[in-house]
Amino acid sequence: MNTTKAPQHQFAQNMKTVARLAGVSHATVSRVINGTGLVLPATAERVRKAIEQLGFIPNPSGTTLRYGRSKVFGLILPDLTNPFYPEFLLNFERALVATEHEVMLATTQVSSPELARSVRRMLMRRVDGVVLMASEFDTRSIEPLLSHRVPIVTIDRRITQKGAADVAIDFETGYLQAAIHLKKLGHRRIGFIGGSEGLVTSKVRLKAFQTALEDVGLNYDEKLTRMGDYRVTGGRSAMQSLLALRKRPTAVMTVNDLTAFGALRALHDAKISVPDEISIVGCDGSLLGEVFPPGLTSIAVSFEEMSRKCLGALHSVKANIESKGPLLVVPSTLVIRGSTGPA
């Protein structure tokens, strides 16, 4: 009698139980569930019935243990209070769940020790890949992922390496559309509020902004540019600084929606009407932009497409782990709402 020793499990059923009921071996049950190998239709039907009858729920830990795959993908986010990330997470999760996978979430500053801890968590759980939503980070922190051959996808880093792909956002077209839109409205003095000084993503967007201005035949004026921090406070004080200018811009583009929110708040406090006195353009296309008075015109990225590209990139890295991952590009488009109007 080993009943006294057996641990109190809540799950009495396994493939063997199902197999017994269906009169087959557990290997056949596995084949039916996973659709691998050939099984007679009649046999498969018997197995499915047994599964239903027992309410059998498979246990992926067996597979994870034996074969090191978990059907879990890691997602490392810098900040859940920025609505961009939850909205991405939502789409990412939806895409994963559709294929019986799970998300493992880590919200972490990309500074060295914290990121390293998150990476370790991912390795412990044997994730099948990691999406790292950061363009700047300490490379040593992800070294363990590479050495354990875990596929990596970074976002907007615009660098690719062995075992790691990148999904870049094509801000160029978005900022160009915004520039065309503003020029058509009569704007000539267009300012910009960037992200944190020195970060690649910030530079990329500023560059995209500059190029867009030139492409529509407007001059880029360095005096109308401020740096923020990707967050509300940065956008707010940057806008205050722009308002202090003797010759203010008539329109301001920003590096992301949070920055634009901060700018809008500063304008509200200064009793400057948007879009009557100044136009604002955000970047992210987050849903809250639709509500934030007077509705934020924003350069939007399709979260759904981004999720799909991330997963595609992970798969293609996995398929060819020994070579450089692909560099995919997600387009951006201007969504026009209430915060832009005639100059």
Added chain:
Amino acid sequence: MNTTKAPQHQFAQNMKTVARLAGVSHATVSRVINGTGLVLPATAERVRKAIEQLGFIPNPSGTTLRYGRSKVFGLILPDLTNPFYPEFLLNFERALVATEHEVMLATTQVSSPELARSVRRMLMRRVDGVVLMASEFDTRSIEPLLSHRVPIVTIDRRITQKGAADVAIDFETGYLQAAIHLKKLGHRRIGFIGGSEGLVTSKVRLKAFQTALEDVGLNYDEKLTRMGDYRVTGGRSAMQSLLALRKRPTAVMTVNDLTAFGALRALHDAKISVPDEISIVGCDGSLLGEVFPPGLTSIAVSFEEMSRKCLGALHSVKANIESKGPLLVVPSTLVIRGSTGPA
């Protein structure tokens, strides 16, 4: 030679490898890692050194498989686009990670078939408990969790049952503080925008609002009450409806921050100044309320405390799975910002 058959794993190390290097058995390694049982300091040191030297990363799937525990807690959220939930998630995750646990996320309408699917996912991954952020749902959907003896915590359902606890939010004090605050500012006609018709949480908050009014000696006027949908659109149209009244309220409380955002947007569009012409009170205390012009006065709940209480409830349910879970209460407090002013 079984080397030809062995699957290509990325993790060559296990407790046995560590044990060999440290000159002990793998059981001792386990004892050192988990701190269970007594180990000579010198031995423990040798083991720790071996772990470090090999870069050993434990594999929880072994434990999950053998003992059915995963160190993973499920979290079922209705909506990630409502900033309340990501902010809670952030705190919940932080609390879990501190104890080597993980979150398993499911964003799901609480309608029957979707919720049932999420529950199944949780069961597959052998979660140690589930936090279900919903007060209303099809009870049959969580039946599998109960029968598998998985601890459950619901939020603001105010019902407890065998194997399930509840963490309720004490809105009463929050709405009372808001009522006191508004009365002191001279408001007498105070309106309310609720959540979706018929939901318990919505009723609870409306009731709390009514009681608060009475407690400060003001009359509750049904004509100043509208129902929303917990989202922006509901708040927006509800406010538009209130504005159409011949005798408008001078202040309006809402069921949550998103509803208040919608109300603020409606007021902005109607060119009605907040708080000069009307005061608005939200409920959630989400960070974005601080930015949303002119800054949203809101009834805030401590996410950190809520996370802690949820985990505490889960543990106490697990410890006594055969009896009703506890009913905990989280306090709420008024955070005063720019959206409330003199009547």
Added chain:
DNA sequence: TGACGATCTGAACACGTGAACAAGAATCGG
């Protein structure tokens, strides 16, 4: 009829872990 290929099914195996049990070593009281 016999041989052969195609199709389907079963047996065996290892993955890493924590706990139960047992055994050896050390300590202590008498």
Added chain:
DNA sequence: CCGATTCTTGTTCACGTGTTCAGATCGTCA
């Protein structure tokens, strides 16, 4: 100095899975 107790370590076991390999069944064609 011996028996009893405490402390420390080792041995053994099972958890559920997907895959590999071999065996069984069946139909087909020479």
